[in-house]
Amino acid sequence: MILRAEHITKMFGGLVAVNDVSFEVEEGEIFGVIGPNGAGKTTLFNVISGVYFPEKGKLYFKDRDITRLPSFKRARLGIARTHQIVKPLNELTVLENVMVGACFGKTFANLKEAEKIAWEVLETVGLSDKADVLAGKLNVPQKKRLELARALASKPELILLDEVLAGLNPSEVSEMLKVIMKIKEQGITILMIEHLMHAIMKVSDRIMVLDYGSKIAEGTPEEVANNERVIEAYLGNPELALKLLKEGKA
Amino acid sequence: MEAWISAVLSGILLGLAYGLAAIGLNLIWGVMNVINLSHGAFIALGMFASYFIFKFAGISPFISVFLVLAVGVVLGMIAYFLALHRVILAPELSTLLATYSLSLIIIGLGTFFFTTNPRAIDVGLGSVKVFGAYIPKEKILVGIYSLIFTLLLYLFLYKTWTGKAIRAVSMNITAAKFMGVNTTFILSLAFGIGIALAMVAGALIASVFPFTILTGGVYELKSFVICVLGGLGSPLGALVGGLIMGLLENVLTLKIQVGYVPFLEFLILVIILLVKPTGIMGKE
């Protein structure tokens, strides 16, 4: 077990964004997190990567308590992430972007090593021909790959992927899925948020479903897809609709 | 005792003037998230406008101030399109430098045409005795005017469609667009009004204190402190901040050396920014 979350609660003002969520991620697996808009998935990622500290609950990485560790230290321990809204370092080149990951993440390489690592990783994600381009000039799919490359360059043990497939066309999606599988083969544990259902169902070993900040289901893709509460969360409650019809008539 | 009364009175009057000087800065800050570094330059411009109207047409600043207001709105809107429109969405450095360059241009041209010689408008209304203290009538008028202009601004912002649109833009510019608000116009207008208020403040202050083209800078620095004191982005807060400042300068100095006042003011500025960057009365 590489990551363990116990009763994580994160609030903003009066709003509970993540409500008493517990889960465990096994080493080497792909663990998917799904849920409707506003379910608290990205907030959960922010808690795991140290952008926010939770109000309640504990977070363990390889049995070490990291609940209150600043984010840069988590990166050094081997937790890397991508962002749903890409955050490229616009005025730096693609190569330099990736070098940042290599220099300050788990690898903590010097510049020379970092450059070598960066080239390798760019090769993996298929961006090596853009190495000298300023990151700001990339299009969104390329930026997504850059995010991934930057995270990979830190040689993480756990990588958090926040909607890396969103905004990609079908062929790009399958390209990216290949990359994700390649990462898995390297022995890196993957925790991913995704809206593209068929994709996440296909690659995940296990899936957790969040709704209104709470965990409503966890299991294999098949289990989750046939879970009543999950279907309801996504498609709405058929009973509710019926009720409306009745009231509307009344 | 008399001295205390006099100090409180003059503190309130000075505070009102300070407040008026800061309102425009706070309005612009609140609506467009721009720290207007040309604020002081426009205050000085208002002083000169008032001065020349008084000198050549003999019209009292307390009358010509309405003309200054109108001219200020137009000038401000022009300035918005020249210097700000292109960078309104860019990082803060751009808007800071854009407004600063405006200030350089105005002060540069002002120095060229008006020199940096001190000038004064002597309306000569004399003094009036209030609770045993003599206070120049001009000062009282400035205080009253600053209350009037704050009230006018409030009526405008809360009672007119355009004013409400300005507030709406400051809260959510996209939603305002959906309501049919021409946001570009509203942004330029808000900047225009902010500038006009700066010029009005200058025009009125000029009737009390002598000034040069560089004087606005002093009021600009004080305005920063005032805005932070009263709450960033809140026009009424500026008036409250101004009053705190005025009282600080006049009452506290009965007990401490006047020389320490600026130190205290800027210390307060830094501390508030660190503790609560939105200001004492500002919203979260």
Add this chain to the structure above:
Amino acid sequence: MKRLVAFLVGVSFLMLGLTTSFAKDKIVIGFTMSQTGKLNAESAEQYRGLLLWQKWVNSQGGIYVKALKKKLPVKFVYYDDESSKDRVQQLYVRLISKDKADFLISPYSSGLTASAAVIAEQYGKIMMATGAASDSIFNKGYMHVFQIYTPASRYLTGALDLLKAVDPKAKKVAIVYEQSNFAKAVATAAKKYAEKHGFKVVLFESYAKGTTDFTSFLNKIAAKRPDAIIGGGHFADGETFARQIFEQRIKVKLVSLLVAPAVPKFAEIGKAALYVTAPSQWEPKAKYTEASAKKLGISWYGPTASWFVKTYEKEYKEAPGYHAAGGFIAGLVLQKAIEDAGCLDAEKVRKALEKMDIMTFYGRIKFETGKYYGRQIGHDMVYLQWQEKGGKLVKEVVWPEHAASARLVYPYYKKY
């Protein structure tokens, strides 16, 4: 790469420009003045005085230089220092090395002069310091700076003597001064003098340069009820201070401010100017003549006061203040020193200045040669008061008694 470097070096040389030199057929006097900035009013008057001297001396064919056996006309080179120290040193270096100035006149104000003095000293150029009264410039070890004004330490002491003479019961004094070299020196000396002579200094505070609001001081003053307010700084602040004392009807018996009341423009503030007193280096009504020179056993030099006042008024359509006289005398003293030395060599002119002890329309001129080398010790202050004569505001000399042209109107608050 090498070519690039060569190119860049070439460009840099071009950008720096080359210096030029020219032949000597005139005496070049360099200075900076405050054409703009807060000291503009005083500096402009000083400059007009200097200009008048230049006209006067050139109309006589120039200054006679014995070593060259001819008269050399005087040429001025000057720049605007914007009343700010930033450029003063650079401009004085420029005056010395680029414009080849033979002699220097100081900028206006002690602060700027202190900066310029460093350069004059470094290059061994004689600098006549006018409009600079601070004593502290003269204990810095400078050997080339000579002061025309009565030093700051003796500026306001007379006001206290005056108060004591007219109202022995008045004991409480408030001293409020500008944060400048000059005003600080004056105020510090006045405080020491006051305490030594039995006065009580109830307030001793300074205000920042460019201050326009004196309310907080006036509130304090009102609370401490002093008999006299003395202090001030330069023109702009002094004028405002006087105006606000009047507006707030502060009940004091004597108001004595530096610089501002001595400038004729001070009358523009009308009734606020009335009964304000001020120390002055010189007043048109002061009577220094050949006779007074004879009495002291020293020689007289230069034109008479009446000539100066008349010519100045004709030229500039206004009465000269002491800054104008100071400007004229700076030139005149330099002229005398050059004539005495018989050459333009700075060291010989310096020796001539050391020995100088003359009387001019401005008063006696003699320089200290000891610890405060170059400080003025010959000249004395007079005190003026603005009084009303036939509905017009006029300056009258009220102290010392033997030089007075009118009696002091006392107390100040009589006008309310």
Add this chain to the structure above:
Amino acid sequence: MSDVVLKVEDLETGYGEVQILWGVSLEAKKGKLTTIIGSNGSGKTTLLRAITGVVPVWKGRVLFKGEDITHLPAHRRADMGLVMVPEGRMLFPEMTVYENLEMGAYTKRARAKLKESLDFVLNLFPRLKERLNQKAGTMSGGEQQMVALGRGLMACPELLILDEPSLGLAPKLVLDVFSVIKKLKDEGITMLLVEQNVHISLMITDWAYVMAEGRIVMEGSGEELEKSEEVKKAYLGV
């Protein structure tokens, strides 16, 4: 004149170099409720942004009441009666409920009918009547959604666009929102609804479009689509 209020023809657009919409066409008919459903990232929000003029159109046309408004600025579209109730409500938090409603009637056209509209809205949401002077930002999510809907209605819309009105609301409140939508439909207000709450939307809609990957993949009446397995597949990927 036909009864088509809004007509979108072969719309293509995106952000920067990335194309999001690939030739979208749809219609909204007068007096009808038209719904667009589709999973996250299918391009619904971008489509609405293009229709309201917040995002420039690359190719294709947007016709409103028969007029080409493809390149009109957003505030002019609002002037014409194309009104948006945005996702996340986007109220003016520091304004009172009353002022928020007033801002809804900002356009000249709507201002004239301010009084009537207000009566209509307060009738529809009696709860708002007591809250008129409360700051909008201090209200609960459900109440805020009422204000947002009310604000949209204040504009005298000829087409009211509702972007995910049930987003983030508890089931009870979702029900409230939909009963209001239904009521509005009965009042004859033309609406374009974008929703994730598939069942309930399809139940009340007249016509629905299913979007996926920037295209319309299916259309039909609510009932037809409700029965279709395709919809479930589009959402759950199984």
Add this chain to the structure above:
Amino acid sequence: MKKGYSLFWLIPLLVAISAYPVVTRSVIARESVFLILMYVTLAASLNIILGYTGYVSFGHIVFYGIGGYTAFYLMYKFGVHLIPAMLAGGVASALVALAVGEAVLRLRGAIFAIATIGVNEAIKSLVTNLAFLGGATGLFFNFKIYRSYGGAAKAIWFAYYLMAAVTIVTVVVSYFIKNSKFGLGLFSIREDEDAAAVLGVDTKRFKSLAYAFSAFFPGLVGAIFFFKAGNIEPDDAFHLIKSIEMIFMVMLGGYGTVSGPVIGAVIYERLKGILLVNPLFKNLHMAIAGFVLLLIVLFAPGGIVGLLRERFKKLRGVLE
């Protein structure tokens, strides 16, 4: 990361400029070059926090003042030699930056800018009230102090050489910071601080260090300048306008590059020198500067280097 080669021409250029007055023994050239070097140093050090880290330090001149006062006081009171006094000035500035930075670097954007103005004004007002620092009128050297340097003339040349050395060191340091791992971390903070933290950059420590570096060199400059001037007072030491001139030079040349501040400073100083003695433009120099700044902000936010880089892509390495 590809290393830039800007040092290969920047150092020869700076050496050439510095050597010019020495070769020609022209004091007037020395005065001009002294100011140019001073501005280059100020701009290059501001660039470390402004250009590399993206924090708009609007009141940066405070470190020049602190360094100046520290050194001046040591020389004035204890007769310390210029070199140790100067180093003490630099260290004092860097320490103040560390302390102040601990607090203000938590702020971002415009609020940070305003806070730095506040810090400058607060320290200026404090110094104005401190009697042992001479208050508002400051401190004056006794002219004798220059004797230990072989007289005033030699002392000024000495200050000049020192300034040239400091300038070159500053530019070299700014180059090595930019091309180091530390620099890469700073740039990532500039581009996106949150992303940088998640990538493992210790943003807090990096910002503090960058602030300290960018404060150290102005401290040295202040020490040398006021040694040469012979006096120091708060108005000169904490002059806000100079702060903005520093930003101007960085923006003019191109922020975040090694050569930008150098180019910006040289051009700005020269331009100002020319405009100030030109009777027509003398009074317009501020307006012209404002106009140029506006053009840069609106149309060429990358400054001169940015423009060159756009036009001649190959120059990128040469300019960085």
